[in-house]
Amino acid sequence: MDVSPVIVVIFGGAGDLTWRKLMPSLFDLHRDGRMPKKFAIIPLDRAAFHDAQLHKRFLDGVQRFSRNGKVNSADWKSFARHITYQHGDFKDPVTYSDLAMSCAELGKEWKVKPSHIFHLATPPVMVGVIPKLLAEAGLNRDRTRARIVVEKPIGRDLDSARELNRALTESFHESQIFRID
Secondary structure (H helix, E strand, O other), X not given: OOOOOEEEEEEOOOOHHXXXXXXXXXXXXXXXXXXXXXXXXXEEEOOOOOHHHHHHHHHHHHHHHOOOOOOOHHHHHHHHOOEOOEEOOOOOHHHHHHHHHXXXXXXXXXXXXXXXXXXXXXXXXXXXXXXXXXXXXXXXXXXXXXXXEEEOOOOOOHHHHHHHHHHHHHHOOHHHEEEEO
């Protein structure tokens, strides 16, 4: 399977959703040969972690929650080398300029323009903040390669859902937005 290079940025990367659901799923895709040869996973959060600490936590989540809880060392090492933690404040524009630099460096290293998936594993209030700052950093511009994924709940009621959708569509084209509810 020939899949384009991709950078998966997980806002809330040190959180429970990432530990229980996202990393086990991404690991299963990797183990099944369904991830591109060139990929990077950038968990981004405000908690202070070193890559080794987070890798240990993610391995625990993969062992508990992946489809096949048995994880051999070679598979894990092959997967974990693609994970690089980024510490940052979701409300600080510097976080996004640093992220843009990291993404650009990977593209140069890979000698290709990778796709970007920005997964918001965050409280709904951050949906009004993160897309805007991604746009200000220019990370939304490539409509064919930049996607944003929003986890539920998408608002507490119809009015708040409309407000969150307005915040999303002010920064990303509708074709770039994926809602999971």
